[in-house]
Amino acid sequence: MILDDNPYRQVGEPIPGKIVCVADHASNFVPEDIELGIDPALLETHIGYDIGTGGIADRLARRHAIPAHIACVSRLVCDLHRREDDAAVMPTSSDGHLIAGNIGADVEKRLAKYHRPYHEALASWLDDARPELIVALHSFTPSLETSDEERPWEVALLYNQDDSAAQHAIRLFGEEGLTVGNNEPYSGKELNATMDRHAEAHGRHYLTVEIRQDLITNEADQARWAAMIADIANRTALALKGV
Secondary structure: OOEOOEOEEEEOOOOOOOEEEEEOOOOOOOOOOOOOOOOHHHHHOOOOOOOOHHHHHHHHHHHOOOOEEEEOOOOOOOOOOOOOOOHHHOOOEEOOEEOHHHOOOOHHHHHHHHHHHHHHHHHHHHHHHOOOEEEEEEEEOOOOOOOOOOOOOOEEEEOOOOOHHHHHHHHHHHHOOOOEEEOOOOOOOOOOHHHHHHOHHHOOOEEEEEEEHHHOOOHHHHHHHHHHHHHHHHHHHHHHHOO
């Protein structure tokens, strides 16, 4: 749920010059005053949030010294990983499902209550942290309801213009024996709003890590992935320094 009316929570204290984590789609919470007009069961699927990312972000912060800025509202209420002028910032459909309650709803009110506070707080947090690397954490469904195509990647790295960190991580995840996607199952050149704004625009290195959701549904798997991501993020940060 949303704590203290903030559409985000922050776990751990950043150490200036170290690694931090951002999880835009970590929550499926819908405030009581918003009626989406959907079967509530859909909130437990990839439509409502990025399954597993909240648990991994918490674990990164509490066990691996990688503090996290974590969303506390469903992407169906306000998609924090979209630009304000993107129609999908308050989606009216998702993977073939109509989000009827969002049709004609007040977009400006959602932006003012959720999107802007989230990103203003993130901007301030990152300015103070001056991170050497940002881990932007997401997950993807093994297959869409609107497609028969299976997604074979176990993990993927997304990027727009700056792939300097991503290329290191692609290699390192591959060395773990994983099937690694390069700008899959969609391209960061088309969908990279948060890192475009808070990383590339400021010359900050980042890893947008996408994990297949069936691999991170329980706490044990989330703990395993958190440890692997922490290790690879630290090794990537060292590589970027030329160490």
